[in-house]
Amino acid sequence: MAQDLKDTLLLPKTDFPMRAGLVQREPGRVAHWEKLQLHGRIQANRANSPKGSFVLHDGPPFTNGDVHIGTALNKTLKDIVNRYKSMQGFRTPYVPGWDCHGLPIEQKVSREIKEQNLTLTTAQLRAKCDEFSESWIKKQTEQFKRIGVLADWANEYKTKAPAFEADVLRTFAAFVEQGLVYRSKKPVYWSIPFETALAEAEIEYKDHTSIAIWVKFLVPAAEAAKFGLPADKPLYIVIWTTTPWTIPANLAIALHPEVEYAVVDLGAERIIVAFPLIGTVATAAKLEVMPSAIWPTTFMGAKLEHLQARHPFIDRASPVVLADYVTTDSGTGAVHTAPGHGAEDYLTGLKYKLAIYCPVGDDGKYLDDGQVPADLVGLTTLETVEDLKAKKPAPANLGVLKKLAEAGALLAKAKYAHSYPHCWRSKTPIIFRAVDQWFVSLDKAGHRQLALGEITKIAQHQGWIPAWGEARIRGAVESRPDWCISRQRSWGVPIIAFYGPDKQAWIDAGVIRAVAAKVATSGTNLWYDATPAQILEGVKLPAGWPAPADLTGGRDTLDVWIDSGSTQAAVLKTGQGGTHWPADLYLEGSDQHRGWFQSSLWCSVIAWGGAPYKAVLTHGFIVDKDRQKISKSSTYQKPQTADAYIAQHGADVIRLWIASQDFRDDIPVDDEILKHVGEAYRLFRNTLRFQLSNLFDFDATKHAIAPEKMDMLDRWALHQTAVLIDECTKAYDAYEFHRVYQLCNQFCSVTLSATYHDILKDRLYTLGAAHPLRRSSQTAIHAIFDALVKILAPFITFTADEAWSYATTNQEYSDGSIHLQNWPIAPPEWTNPKLATEMVSRLKYRALVNEAIEPLRAAGKLGKSLDAVVTFQGVHADHEMHAVGQDLSALAELFIVSDVKFTPTAGVTPENSILIEPCAELSYHRCPRCWRWVPKLVHNPHGEVCPRCAEALKS
């Protein structure tokens, strides 16, 4: 009998599975979208949108490995933005990009070649790099698709593509054209055996025994007097260095402005060293220094700035300069400064306008430049592998020691064991050596001011998100020195510069453009495969150039930041895939303020006179649960690939995790967090499923009820939905996805699951199919489902699409897609603040009733709330309750109890006068069909049921 009655209920029904099976089933939907050509259809759908297009310009990931979870985070955020904007009615052409050139790939390929003992030409090496990069582009594309990224994959850009390389060269030509490109020296790591510059990544640190020397630099008496120093005996500043061979290149002595220095009397002479280091210098020089030997007046380093000391064996000044990096940890507190042989020295040299002087040739030998003493010229700075084994110092070091000793400038020397950089291929110590590089002047034509002006303009319309992004990029742009754009590498866009027989460099914008045109069709390997004469065939050379036959092509490549800085030129300026310049949004990690955002800004400002973006959104970095970076983490040692996470949780859960975090700050990841996100995912899925399952017999076109005729509870639910849509839209517009997540979470769990849906079950299951109240609720559910699934669609793209397919066709897959839909808009009639306020009080009483029921449950007197009758006593004392109490049956429904009664009793407040009684103990009878307790059951073919069920059974 019970089963018979149960069969008369309209219980929820759907094929939309409760279990998601994301890991197994998502790939099917990826394939389905491919088949539908979803991205293309979405764009076609918006082809004539009055809102126009929203262009998010993709920052290219580097193509040398599997997609990292951090890269997946970035791409997913972009995908969320695109999907939202698309639903808002914008065309969202999204051209994905790939960063292909650069050292990590060249190095990886070079190592493989070395392991195979192969010798390749530059062009062959480049071909291998191309192949390597291409293979990762294919893999990464699949990995991005797997996490649900929708893009115009057929229109992707690659920085190694000929057309792209041509645009990079055109950007470079614009620099040249404006006279910004100049040649200057800068120190680089230098491998003497290979006569080539090395990158940091090509260096191995090994133990090495160097010769440490303490060298005296004379302070002429006149200078001593000028700076208030004792001048009656010879006075020296003592420096300390572990690279004696750099002494001929010494151009200055650096002191710390705020370190205390002392003059120490050694009898026949005096020396200046940092006060805290007097002891160590004395020990090294085997001297005994009595306190009385220290000049009573000490002074700060700043006092000696610009003092002109003398080089120990070359007739030139070595001025005192100031530098913050000087320490008193070791040495003398006076740092030997050779701008051509050290990174810090170089910067100090720029600051003090010293020459970037390097008297050492490509072969590591001293040059005869008129300054290097004749007996040093030709000596090499190289220590060969044999020298290292024999512990034999480089000839240049020995030569300098000899010169210093002859000059009486060597205060002390000692062996010094430390870790020193070595060439990864020749295994010999590298030297730091200034070589000619190409630079771009950033101030010559006022581009820095222009760039800063653009930063301000973007800030004026809140384009820096978060706002502090402005300060970060401004700092980077303000402090950036002239841009060194040449690299001594092979895997990159070659710098189109020629060298005459006398090694003079020839560069011209017109020539670069002409070569770019050839590169556009044949690629930059042309530069390596063809002779200059072939390359320049048909190119009109500017007046004064040597004949092509007398030229050789330069072997430098452009800094890869020019590549990526030119994406705006190659993609946006050409309108690739329907994009436009400037982009509406750039979205990358906050490290890019100094990186891509800056390089793009410079390239765009110089070439096109303005910023390439209207807004720049940044996200933080993934950290572990203790907010430590993953690489430092003890918990996460395995490779952090996107695929590994997806294989465990499914793309939608990973996407939801990304959406749930305030990504402007660091983004923690750990099992607990992902587990919680998994719970939220199931909440969303079950909520949608419950709605779908209760719409199985609902056809909106036939059964929908007009809003004004809908039941109060349903209208309240629609009001709440209107609020949700409004707040979520605002949050999406502000890129605050975590707020959307929180709002939806609360909406689903509190508003729907615990309240609205719970109350609705009685109506939906037990009333007649076409009962107005049931249809009213179905109308509301239908509308709420529509809004909710759309709001969630940018996050859980797979699940939303799946639910949409079931909602529209009752099939797992269909030709339509949620992602082709428009963003939900709440009709004005949904909004009903008065009703919302009333419901607040009713729900307050609902909570009080629940609270009152609890003790009875604990006592075992009551199970479900439907078995209770509620009696409010003293209600007339409370006007709020008076308003609430207009419709007792509606209240019973709201509270999910069987009956609500009022017993006015003066002097009792509602809060303490809610009487709960089990229906079973009173004169009620339980309807076996709807489980409600009623005063009287009636006869029916199915047995005894309540009058309402009897009515329902008639239909």
Next chain:
RNA sequence: GGGCUCAUAGCUCAGUUGGUUAGAGCACGCGCUUGAUAAGCGCGGGGUCGAUGGUUCAAGUCCAUCUGGGCCCA
């Protein structure tokens, strides 16, 4: 070491211009339900708002210093 930045319950987030006993969801504990069922409902415990000092009648909210984390430089 410098620039920018973050710090609220176990987790993820709210907390408008400083103003009553700091909120939500999840997790946790205890129950209920078995007609959303590898689901659903109810109740409950849990935070000296990173630390210290200051301004104020009043500070999670303003100021200073410190501690710890992150990004970028050095």
